[in-house]
Amino acid sequence: MKRMIPFLIALICFILVILEGTLAQINPPFVKDEWVFVSHFLFLFLLYVTIFFEKESTYYAISLSIIFSLIIDIVYTDVIGVYIFAHTAVLYAVRGLMKVLQSNFLIALLMTIVGVVATDILIFFLYNVIQVHVDSWDLYWKHRLIPTSIWNSLFGLLIYLIFAKKLTKWSYIKFERSD
Amino acid sequence: MFYKKRRLFILMISLIIIVGLIGFSLRERTNLTIIEDFIHDSVGWAQEVINMPIAFTTNVAGNIKEIRNVYRENQQLKSSLDEIRQLEYENQELTKEIDELKELLDKSESDFLQNFDAIQASVMARSKDQWFKQITINKGTQHGVEPNMSVVTGKGMIGKVQTSSPFTSTVLLLNGFDRTNRISVNIYKGDKETDNSGFIVGYDEETELLLLEMNDNDKDLKEGQYVFSSGLGGVFPKGLEIGEVVDVEADRYELTSIAHVRPSADLTDLNHVIVIDRSMTTVDEQTEEEES
Numbered sequence: 124m125k126r127m128i129p130f131l132i133a134l135i136c137f138i139l140v141i142l143e144g145t146l147a148q149i150n151p152p153f154v155k156d157e158w159v160f161v162s163h164f165l166f167l168f169l170l171y172v173t174i175f176f177e178k179e180s181t182y183y184a185i186s187l188s189i190i191f192s193l194i195i196d197i198v199y200t201d202v203i204g205v206y207i208f209a210h211t212a213v214l215y216a217v218r219g220l221m222k223v224l225q226s227n228f229l230i231a232l233l234m235t236i237v238g239v240v241a242t243d244i245l246i247f248f249l250y251n252v253i254q255v256h257v258d259s260w261d262l263y264w265k266h267r268l269i270p271t272s273i274w275n276s277l278f279g280l281l282i283y284l285i286f287a288k289k290l291t292k293w294s295y296i297k298f299e300r301s302d
Numbered sequence: 303m304f305y306k307k308r309r310l311f312i313l314m315i316s317l318i319i320i321v322g323l324i325g326f327s328l329r330e331r332t333n334l335t336i337i338e339d340f341i342h343d344s345v346g347w348a349q350e351v352i353n354m355p356i357a358f359t360t361n362v363a364g365n366i367k368e369i370r371n372v373y374r375e376n377q378q379l380k381s382s383l384d385e386i387r388q389l390e391y392e393n394q395e396l397t398k399e400i401d402e403l404k405e406l407l408d409k410s411e412s413d414f415l416q417n418f419d420a421i422q423a424s425v426m427a428r429s430k431d432q433w434f435k436q437i438t439i440n441k442g443t444q445h446g447v448e449p450n451m452s453v454v455t456g457k458g459m460i461g462k463v464q465t466s467s468p469f470t471s472t473v474l475l476l477n478g479f480d481r482t483n484r485i486s487v488n489i490y491k492g493d494k495e496t497d498n499s500g501f502i503v504g505y506d507e508e509t510e511l512l513l514l515e516m517n518d519n520d521k522d523l524k525e526g527q528y529v530f531s532s533g534l535g536g537v538f539p540k541g542l543e544i545g546e547v548v549d550v551e552a553d554r555y556e557l558t559s560i561a562h563v564r565p566s567a568d569l570t571d572l573n574h575v576i577v578i579d580r581s582m583t584t585v586d587e588q589t590e591e592e593e594s
Contacts, residue, residue: 137348138348138352140345141345141348141349141352141427142352143430144349144426144427144428144429144430144438145349145352145353145356145426145427147427147428147429147430147432148425148427148428148437148572149356149360156570159432161430161431161432162430194341194345195430197337197338197341197342198341198342198345198427198438199427199429199430199431199434199436200429200431200433200434200436201327201434201436201464202324202327202328203323203324203326203327204319204320204323204324204327205324207320207323208316208320211316246431250433253324253328255433255434256433258507262507262508
Protein backbone atom coordinates (compact mmCIF):
# COMPACT_ATOMS: atom_id res chain seq x y z
CA MET A 124 0.00 0.00 0.00
CA LYS A 125 2.72 2.41 1.01
CA ARG A 126 4.51 2.12 -2.32
CA MET A 127 1.32 2.08 -4.34
CA ILE A 128 0.09 5.50 -3.26
CA PRO A 129 2.14 7.68 -5.67
CA PHE A 130 1.08 5.44 -8.55
CA LEU A 131 -2.54 5.67 -7.48
CA ILE A 132 -2.27 9.47 -7.51
CA ALA A 133 -0.62 9.35 -10.93
CA LEU A 134 -3.45 7.16 -12.26
CA ILE A 135 -6.05 9.65 -11.03
CA CYS A 136 -4.06 12.42 -12.74
CA PHE A 137 -4.07 10.51 -16.03
CA ILE A 138 -7.82 9.96 -15.90
CA LEU A 139 -8.39 13.65 -15.15
CA VAL A 140 -6.21 14.67 -18.11
CA ILE A 141 -8.36 12.55 -20.41
CA LEU A 142 -11.56 13.85 -18.85
CA GLU A 143 -10.49 17.42 -19.62
CA GLY A 144 -10.53 16.72 -23.34
CA THR A 145 -13.70 14.68 -23.26
CA LEU A 146 -15.68 17.29 -21.38
CA ALA A 147 -14.49 20.05 -23.73
CA GLN A 148 -16.46 18.25 -26.43
CA ILE A 149 -19.77 18.43 -24.63
CA ASN A 150 -21.73 21.65 -24.81
CA PRO A 151 -23.32 22.21 -21.44
CA PRO A 152 -26.98 23.19 -21.74
CA PHE A 153 -28.51 26.30 -20.07
CA VAL A 154 -25.48 28.50 -20.67
CA LYS A 155 -24.68 31.23 -23.15
CA ASP A 156 -23.10 30.15 -26.41
CA GLU A 157 -20.09 32.44 -26.25
CA TRP A 158 -19.00 31.23 -22.84
CA VAL A 159 -16.01 28.98 -22.89
CA PHE A 160 -15.36 26.54 -20.08
CA VAL A 161 -11.79 25.41 -19.74
CA SER A 162 -11.32 22.50 -17.35
CA HIS A 163 -8.22 22.55 -15.20
CA PHE A 164 -8.93 19.27 -13.41
CA LEU A 165 -5.35 18.04 -13.27
CA PHE A 166 -4.29 21.32 -11.74
CA LEU A 167 -7.08 21.19 -9.15
CA PHE A 168 -6.21 17.69 -8.10
CA LEU A 169 -2.52 18.48 -7.81
CA LEU A 170 -3.46 21.54 -5.78
CA TYR A 171 -5.17 19.31 -3.24
CA VAL A 172 -2.22 16.97 -3.32
CA THR A 173 -0.04 19.96 -2.43
CA ILE A 174 -2.36 21.06 0.36
CA PHE A 175 -3.23 17.73 1.98
CA PHE A 176 -0.64 15.17 0.94
CA GLU A 177 2.71 16.88 0.57
CA LYS A 178 5.27 17.08 3.34
CA GLU A 179 7.93 19.74 3.75
CA SER A 180 10.61 17.74 1.97
CA THR A 181 8.65 15.99 -0.80
CA TYR A 182 7.92 17.16 -4.30
CA TYR A 183 5.19 14.80 -5.52
CA ALA A 184 2.81 17.48 -6.83
CA ILE A 185 5.56 19.31 -8.69
CA SER A 186 6.97 16.21 -10.36
CA LEU A 187 3.53 14.87 -11.30
CA SER A 188 2.69 18.29 -12.66
CA ILE A 189 5.76 18.22 -14.89
CA ILE A 190 4.88 14.80 -16.32
CA PHE A 191 1.15 15.27 -16.86
CA SER A 192 1.23 18.92 -17.93
CA LEU A 193 3.65 17.86 -20.63
CA ILE A 194 1.07 15.30 -21.75
CA ILE A 195 -1.56 18.05 -21.85
CA ASP A 196 0.78 20.21 -23.89
CA ILE A 197 1.44 17.46 -26.38
CA VAL A 198 -2.09 16.15 -26.72
CA TYR A 199 -4.23 19.26 -26.58
CA THR A 200 -2.01 22.04 -27.87
CA ASP A 201 0.65 22.42 -30.49
CA VAL A 202 2.96 24.49 -28.41
CA ILE A 203 4.77 22.32 -25.98
CA GLY A 204 5.60 24.01 -22.74
CA VAL A 205 2.94 26.51 -21.78
CA TYR A 206 0.96 24.29 -19.44
CA ILE A 207 4.03 22.71 -17.94
CA PHE A 208 5.21 26.18 -17.02
CA ALA A 209 1.91 27.62 -15.79
CA HIS A 210 0.87 24.61 -13.71
CA THR A 211 4.24 24.09 -12.11
CA ALA A 212 4.83 27.75 -11.36
CA VAL A 213 1.44 28.20 -9.66
CA LEU A 214 1.80 24.92 -7.74
CA TYR A 215 5.20 26.02 -6.53
CA ALA A 216 3.74 29.32 -5.32
CA VAL A 217 0.91 27.50 -3.53
CA ARG A 218 3.43 25.19 -1.96
CA GLY A 219 5.28 28.19 -0.61
CA LEU A 220 2.07 29.66 0.76
CA MET A 221 1.04 26.40 2.42
CA LYS A 222 4.13 26.60 4.62
CA VAL A 223 2.47 29.51 6.41
CA LEU A 224 -1.19 28.53 6.01
CA GLN A 225 -3.13 25.70 7.59
CA SER A 226 -4.78 23.04 5.49
CA ASN A 227 -8.48 23.38 6.17
CA PHE A 228 -11.59 23.75 4.04
CA LEU A 229 -11.66 27.53 3.71
CA ILE A 230 -7.99 27.75 2.80
CA ALA A 231 -8.47 24.97 0.24
CA LEU A 232 -11.39 26.78 -1.35
CA LEU A 233 -9.49 30.06 -1.42
CA MET A 234 -6.47 28.36 -2.96
CA THR A 235 -8.70 26.71 -5.58
CA ILE A 236 -10.15 29.98 -6.78
CA VAL A 237 -6.90 31.94 -6.61
CA GLY A 238 -4.96 29.09 -8.22
CA VAL A 239 -7.36 28.58 -11.11
CA VAL A 240 -7.59 32.29 -11.86
CA ALA A 241 -3.81 32.64 -11.69
CA THR A 242 -3.23 29.64 -13.99
CA ASP A 243 -5.78 30.74 -16.54
CA ILE A 244 -4.50 34.31 -16.68
CA LEU A 245 -0.92 33.08 -16.93
CA ILE A 246 -1.84 30.83 -19.84
CA PHE A 247 -3.75 33.68 -21.50
CA PHE A 248 -0.70 35.93 -21.29
CA LEU A 249 1.76 33.28 -22.45
CA TYR A 250 -0.39 32.49 -25.48
CA ASN A 251 -0.75 36.19 -26.12
CA VAL A 252 3.01 36.60 -26.11
CA ILE A 253 3.62 33.79 -28.59
CA GLN A 254 0.61 34.96 -30.63
CA VAL A 255 -1.57 31.90 -30.58
CA HIS A 256 -4.59 34.17 -30.24
CA VAL A 257 -5.33 37.88 -30.51
CA ASP A 258 -8.26 38.14 -28.10
CA SER A 259 -8.48 41.27 -26.01
CA TRP A 260 -8.39 41.20 -22.24
CA ASP A 261 -11.94 42.54 -22.13
CA LEU A 262 -13.38 39.69 -24.15
CA TYR A 263 -11.26 37.20 -22.28
CA TRP A 264 -12.41 37.90 -18.78
CA LYS A 265 -16.08 38.14 -19.75
CA HIS A 266 -16.28 35.02 -21.87
CA ARG A 267 -13.61 32.79 -20.42
CA LEU A 268 -12.23 33.75 -17.07
CA ILE A 269 -15.51 33.99 -15.15
CA PRO A 270 -17.17 30.81 -16.52
CA THR A 271 -13.89 28.95 -16.19
CA SER A 272 -13.34 29.94 -12.58
CA ILE A 273 -16.94 29.13 -11.60
CA TRP A 274 -16.84 25.78 -13.35
CA ASN A 275 -13.50 24.84 -11.83
CA SER A 276 -14.50 25.98 -8.36
CA LEU A 277 -17.52 23.69 -8.55
CA PHE A 278 -15.39 20.81 -9.71
CA GLY A 279 -12.80 21.68 -7.08
CA LEU A 280 -15.50 21.35 -4.44
CA LEU A 281 -16.33 17.91 -5.79
CA ILE A 282 -12.69 16.83 -5.74
CA TYR A 283 -12.41 18.21 -2.21
CA LEU A 284 -15.37 16.15 -1.04
CA ILE A 285 -14.04 12.99 -2.65
CA PHE A 286 -10.30 13.26 -2.08
CA ALA A 287 -9.45 15.62 0.79
CA LYS A 288 -9.97 13.03 3.53
CA LYS A 289 -8.36 10.28 1.44
CA LEU A 290 -5.29 12.37 0.67
CA THR A 291 -4.77 13.17 4.34
CA LYS A 292 -5.08 9.47 5.12
CA TRP A 293 -2.70 8.49 2.33
CA SER A 294 -0.24 11.10 3.55
CA TYR A 295 -0.38 9.53 6.99
CA ILE A 296 0.07 6.01 5.62
CA LYS A 297 2.89 7.07 3.32
CA PHE A 298 4.96 9.24 5.61
CA GLU A 299 4.14 8.54 9.22
CA ARG A 300 2.90 5.05 9.76
CA SER A 301 5.71 2.56 10.18
CA ASP A 302 4.92 -0.87 8.83
CA MET B 303 23.38 30.84 0.95
CA PHE B 304 23.90 27.71 -1.07
CA TYR B 305 20.19 26.93 -0.91
CA LYS B 306 19.23 30.32 -2.37
CA LYS B 307 21.73 29.91 -5.19
CA ARG B 308 20.48 26.44 -6.03
CA ARG B 309 16.92 27.68 -6.28
CA LEU B 310 17.94 30.46 -8.67
CA PHE B 311 19.88 27.93 -10.70
CA ILE B 312 16.87 25.63 -11.06
CA LEU B 313 14.69 28.58 -12.04
CA MET B 314 17.10 29.64 -14.77
CA ILE B 315 17.40 26.14 -16.16
CA SER B 316 13.65 25.63 -16.28
CA LEU B 317 13.18 28.97 -18.03
CA ILE B 318 15.72 27.99 -20.64
CA ILE B 319 14.00 24.64 -21.17
CA ILE B 320 10.59 26.30 -21.56
CA VAL B 321 11.84 28.79 -24.11
CA GLY B 322 13.58 25.97 -25.96
CA LEU B 323 10.41 23.87 -26.03
CA ILE B 324 8.31 26.76 -27.32
CA GLY B 325 10.89 27.48 -29.98
CA PHE B 326 10.98 23.83 -30.95
CA SER B 327 7.25 23.54 -31.35
CA LEU B 328 6.63 26.85 -33.09
CA ARG B 329 8.79 25.75 -35.99
CA GLU B 330 6.96 24.75 -39.12
CA ARG B 331 6.87 21.00 -38.96
CA THR B 332 4.66 18.34 -40.39
CA ASN B 333 6.02 15.20 -38.79
CA LEU B 334 5.68 14.45 -35.11
CA THR B 335 8.48 12.99 -33.05
CA ILE B 336 8.22 9.42 -31.84
CA ILE B 337 7.52 10.54 -28.28
CA GLU B 338 4.63 12.68 -29.41
CA ASP B 339 3.25 9.86 -31.53
CA PHE B 340 3.42 7.52 -28.58
CA ILE B 341 1.70 9.92 -26.19
CA HIS B 342 -0.98 10.83 -28.72
CA ASP B 343 -1.79 7.19 -29.30
CA SER B 344 -1.75 6.00 -25.71
CA VAL B 345 -3.84 8.92 -24.49
CA GLY B 346 -6.12 8.42 -27.47
CA TRP B 347 -6.63 4.79 -26.59
CA ALA B 348 -7.55 5.60 -23.01
CA GLN B 349 -9.76 8.39 -24.25
CA GLU B 350 -11.83 5.99 -26.28
CA VAL B 351 -12.35 3.77 -23.27
CA ILE B 352 -13.39 6.65 -21.03
CA ASN B 353 -15.50 8.24 -23.73
CA MET B 354 -17.77 5.23 -24.02
CA PRO B 355 -19.94 5.72 -20.93
CA ILE B 356 -20.01 9.49 -21.42
CA ALA B 357 -21.00 9.22 -25.05
CA PHE B 358 -23.66 6.70 -24.07
CA THR B 359 -25.27 9.05 -21.54
CA THR B 360 -25.21 12.05 -23.85
CA ASN B 361 -26.67 9.88 -26.60
CA VAL B 362 -29.55 8.76 -24.42
CA ALA B 363 -30.25 12.34 -23.36
CA GLY B 364 -30.15 13.46 -26.98
CA ASN B 365 -32.47 10.66 -28.04
CA ILE B 366 -35.05 11.59 -25.46
CA LYS B 367 -34.97 15.16 -26.69
CA GLU B 368 -35.37 14.03 -30.26
CA ILE B 369 -38.28 11.69 -29.65
CA ARG B 370 -40.54 14.69 -29.15
CA ASN B 371 -39.97 15.90 -32.67
CA VAL B 372 -40.11 12.53 -34.36
CA TYR B 373 -43.60 12.76 -35.78
CA ARG B 374 -43.16 16.17 -37.37
CA GLU B 375 -39.77 15.27 -38.74
CA ASN B 376 -41.07 12.04 -40.16
CA GLN B 377 -43.75 13.88 -42.11
CA GLN B 378 -41.15 16.23 -43.53
CA LEU B 379 -38.76 13.45 -44.37
CA LYS B 380 -41.42 11.56 -46.26
CA SER B 381 -42.11 14.56 -48.43
CA SER B 382 -38.43 15.10 -49.14
CA LEU B 383 -37.95 11.43 -50.02
CA ASP B 384 -39.85 11.95 -53.25
CA GLU B 385 -37.64 14.84 -54.14
CA ILE B 386 -34.58 12.74 -53.48
CA ARG B 387 -35.77 10.03 -55.83
CA GLN B 388 -36.07 12.63 -58.52
CA LEU B 389 -32.60 13.96 -57.75
CA GLU B 390 -31.12 10.50 -57.78
CA TYR B 391 -32.47 9.89 -61.24
CA GLU B 392 -31.16 13.20 -62.41
CA ASN B 393 -27.79 12.45 -60.84
CA GLN B 394 -27.56 9.14 -62.65
CA GLU B 395 -28.34 10.72 -65.96
CA LEU B 396 -25.83 13.49 -65.43
CA THR B 397 -23.09 11.10 -64.35
CA LYS B 398 -23.69 9.08 -67.47
CA GLU B 399 -23.50 12.17 -69.56
CA ILE B 400 -20.32 13.32 -67.85
CA ASP B 401 -18.73 9.95 -68.49
CA GLU B 402 -19.66 10.10 -72.14
CA LEU B 403 -18.33 13.61 -72.51
CA LYS B 404 -15.13 12.59 -70.77
CA GLU B 405 -14.66 9.76 -73.20
CA LEU B 406 -15.11 12.18 -76.04
CA LEU B 407 -12.39 14.36 -74.61
CA ASP B 408 -10.08 11.45 -73.71
CA LYS B 409 -9.90 12.77 -70.20
CA SER B 410 -9.78 10.08 -67.58
CA GLU B 411 -9.14 12.07 -64.44
CA SER B 412 -11.23 14.80 -62.97
CA ASP B 413 -10.67 16.72 -59.81
CA PHE B 414 -14.12 16.26 -58.39
CA LEU B 415 -15.59 14.76 -55.30
CA GLN B 416 -16.32 11.43 -56.93
CA ASN B 417 -12.61 10.76 -57.19
CA PHE B 418 -12.04 10.77 -53.46
CA ASP B 419 -11.82 8.08 -50.84
CA ALA B 420 -13.64 8.81 -47.63
CA ILE B 421 -12.41 7.67 -44.25
CA GLN B 422 -14.97 7.61 -41.45
CA ALA B 423 -13.79 8.78 -38.05
CA SER B 424 -15.26 9.81 -34.75
CA VAL B 425 -14.22 12.69 -32.57
CA MET B 426 -12.55 11.73 -29.32
CA ALA B 427 -11.62 15.01 -27.73
CA ARG B 428 -11.35 18.71 -28.26
CA SER B 429 -8.42 20.91 -27.35
CA LYS B 430 -9.13 21.57 -23.70
CA ASP B 431 -8.36 25.27 -23.63
CA GLN B 432 -10.13 26.36 -26.71
CA TRP B 433 -7.40 28.68 -27.89
CA PHE B 434 -6.35 25.94 -30.23
CA LYS B 435 -9.20 25.11 -32.57
CA GLN B 436 -8.39 21.45 -32.68
CA ILE B 437 -10.17 18.15 -32.31
CA THR B 438 -8.71 14.67 -32.01
CA ILE B 439 -10.13 11.89 -34.18
CA ASN B 440 -9.67 8.16 -33.82
CA LYS B 441 -8.09 7.40 -37.21
CA GLY B 442 -4.43 7.79 -38.03
CA THR B 443 -1.79 6.94 -40.60
CA GLN B 444 -2.61 3.24 -40.19
CA HIS B 445 -6.04 3.97 -41.65
CA GLY B 446 -4.66 6.21 -44.37
CA VAL B 447 -5.07 9.63 -42.77
CA GLU B 448 -2.30 12.03 -43.70
CA PRO B 449 -1.69 15.67 -42.81
CA ASN B 450 -3.49 18.26 -44.97
CA MET B 451 -6.43 16.06 -45.91
CA SER B 452 -9.72 17.88 -45.59
CA VAL B 453 -12.31 16.88 -43.04
CA VAL B 454 -16.05 17.24 -43.58
CA THR B 455 -19.35 16.42 -41.96
CA GLY B 456 -22.62 15.85 -43.75
CA LYS B 457 -23.28 19.58 -43.70
CA GLY B 458 -19.97 20.89 -44.95
CA MET B 459 -16.30 21.27 -44.48
CA ILE B 460 -14.95 21.62 -40.96
CA GLY B 461 -11.19 21.76 -41.38
CA LYS B 462 -8.07 19.88 -42.29
CA VAL B 463 -5.87 17.24 -40.72
CA GLN B 464 -2.99 18.94 -39.00
CA THR B 465 -0.88 16.08 -37.68
CA SER B 466 -1.39 12.35 -37.68
CA SER B 467 -0.02 9.62 -35.43
CA PRO B 468 -0.42 5.93 -36.22
CA PHE B 469 -3.85 5.66 -34.57
CA THR B 470 -5.04 9.20 -33.91
CA SER B 471 -4.93 12.52 -35.70
CA THR B 472 -5.57 16.14 -34.82
CA VAL B 473 -7.80 18.26 -37.02
CA LEU B 474 -7.48 22.03 -37.32
CA LEU B 475 -11.00 23.48 -37.45
CA LEU B 476 -12.05 26.18 -39.90
CA ASN B 477 -12.22 28.77 -37.16
CA GLY B 478 -8.54 28.24 -36.41
CA PHE B 479 -7.45 29.04 -39.95
CA ASP B 480 -5.32 32.07 -40.64
CA ARG B 481 -3.39 33.48 -43.56
CA THR B 482 -0.87 30.67 -43.54
CA ASN B 483 -3.45 28.01 -44.37
CA ARG B 484 -6.09 29.72 -46.42
CA ILE B 485 -8.59 28.06 -48.69
CA SER B 486 -9.22 28.98 -52.28
CA VAL B 487 -12.98 29.15 -52.84
CA ASN B 488 -15.60 29.77 -55.49
CA ILE B 489 -18.90 31.50 -54.92
CA TYR B 490 -21.79 29.76 -56.57
CA LYS B 491 -24.24 32.08 -58.25
CA GLY B 492 -26.75 29.76 -59.89
CA ASP B 493 -27.65 31.56 -63.06
CA LYS B 494 -24.20 32.89 -63.96
CA GLU B 495 -21.77 30.90 -66.07
CA THR B 496 -18.63 31.81 -64.19
CA ASP B 497 -18.15 31.61 -60.46
CA ASN B 498 -16.22 34.26 -58.64
CA SER B 499 -13.19 33.19 -56.70
CA GLY B 500 -11.54 34.30 -53.50
CA PHE B 501 -9.77 33.13 -50.38
CA ILE B 502 -10.92 32.32 -46.89
CA VAL B 503 -8.33 34.23 -44.93
CA GLY B 504 -9.43 33.98 -41.33
CA TYR B 505 -12.08 33.89 -38.69
CA ASP B 506 -13.71 36.64 -36.70
CA GLU B 507 -14.02 35.52 -33.10
CA GLU B 508 -16.61 38.09 -32.12
CA THR B 509 -19.13 37.54 -34.90
CA GLU B 510 -18.18 33.86 -35.38
CA LEU B 511 -17.97 34.28 -39.15
CA LEU B 512 -15.29 33.38 -41.67
CA LEU B 513 -13.60 36.19 -43.58
CA LEU B 514 -13.63 35.82 -47.35
CA GLU B 515 -11.40 38.03 -49.45
CA MET B 516 -12.46 38.30 -53.07
CA ASN B 517 -9.91 38.29 -55.85
CA ASP B 518 -11.55 41.23 -57.57
CA ASN B 519 -14.22 43.75 -56.77
CA ASP B 520 -17.45 41.97 -57.43
CA LYS B 521 -20.74 43.79 -57.59
CA ASP B 522 -22.83 40.64 -57.83
CA LEU B 523 -21.76 39.25 -54.51
CA LYS B 524 -24.85 39.11 -52.35
CA GLU B 525 -25.86 37.53 -49.12
CA GLY B 526 -27.34 34.06 -49.34
CA GLN B 527 -24.86 32.82 -51.94
CA TYR B 528 -23.00 29.63 -51.16
CA VAL B 529 -19.25 29.26 -50.95
CA PHE B 530 -17.46 26.12 -52.14
CA SER B 531 -13.83 25.11 -52.16
CA SER B 532 -12.40 25.56 -55.63
CA GLY B 533 -9.75 22.86 -55.66
CA LEU B 534 -7.03 25.33 -56.51
CA GLY B 535 -4.08 25.60 -54.18
CA GLY B 536 -3.48 21.90 -53.96
CA VAL B 537 -4.67 21.14 -50.46
CA PHE B 538 -8.46 21.03 -50.54
CA PRO B 539 -10.48 19.15 -53.15
CA LYS B 540 -13.04 20.85 -55.31
CA GLY B 541 -16.68 21.14 -54.41
CA LEU B 542 -16.72 21.01 -50.62
CA GLU B 543 -19.37 23.25 -49.18
CA ILE B 544 -17.95 25.79 -46.77
CA GLY B 545 -20.69 28.24 -45.94
CA GLU B 546 -23.16 30.94 -46.82
CA VAL B 547 -22.38 34.60 -47.41
CA VAL B 548 -23.90 36.75 -44.67
CA ASP B 549 -22.80 40.22 -45.61
CA VAL B 550 -20.40 41.99 -47.95
CA GLU B 551 -18.28 45.07 -47.46
CA ALA B 552 -15.50 46.82 -49.32
CA ASP B 553 -12.01 46.55 -47.93
CA ARG B 554 -9.98 49.50 -46.68
CA TYR B 555 -8.84 50.66 -50.12
CA GLU B 556 -12.07 49.82 -51.93
CA LEU B 557 -10.14 47.55 -54.25
CA THR B 558 -11.69 44.22 -53.35
CA SER B 559 -14.70 43.19 -51.41
CA ILE B 560 -14.64 41.26 -48.18
CA ALA B 561 -17.49 38.94 -47.34
CA HIS B 562 -18.44 37.33 -44.07
CA VAL B 563 -19.32 33.67 -44.39
CA ARG B 564 -21.25 31.59 -41.91
CA PRO B 565 -19.82 28.03 -41.88
CA SER B 566 -22.37 25.41 -42.95
CA ALA B 567 -21.12 22.82 -40.54
CA ASP B 568 -21.61 23.26 -36.81
CA LEU B 569 -18.07 23.61 -35.50
CA THR B 570 -18.96 23.34 -31.83
CA ASP B 571 -20.91 20.10 -31.83
CA LEU B 572 -19.02 17.39 -33.68
CA ASN B 573 -19.33 13.65 -33.25
CA HIS B 574 -18.64 11.90 -36.54
CA VAL B 575 -16.56 13.26 -39.35
CA ILE B 576 -15.28 12.10 -42.74
CA VAL B 577 -11.68 12.53 -43.80
CA ILE B 578 -11.37 13.01 -47.53
CA ASP B 579 -8.39 11.45 -49.20
CA ARG B 580 -7.52 13.36 -52.30
CA SER B 581 -6.45 10.54 -54.56
CA MET B 582 -5.09 12.80 -57.28
CA THR B 583 -1.53 13.94 -56.83
CA THR B 584 -1.40 17.52 -55.75
CA VAL B 585 0.92 20.23 -56.91
CA ASP B 586 3.06 19.96 -53.78
CA GLU B 587 3.59 16.25 -54.21
CA GLN B 588 4.46 16.66 -57.86
CA THR B 589 7.13 19.22 -57.15
CA GLU B 590 8.45 17.08 -54.33
CA GLU B 591 8.71 14.13 -56.64
CA GLU B 592 10.49 16.20 -59.22
CA GLU B 593 12.94 17.43 -56.65
CA SER B 594 13.74 14.01 -55.27
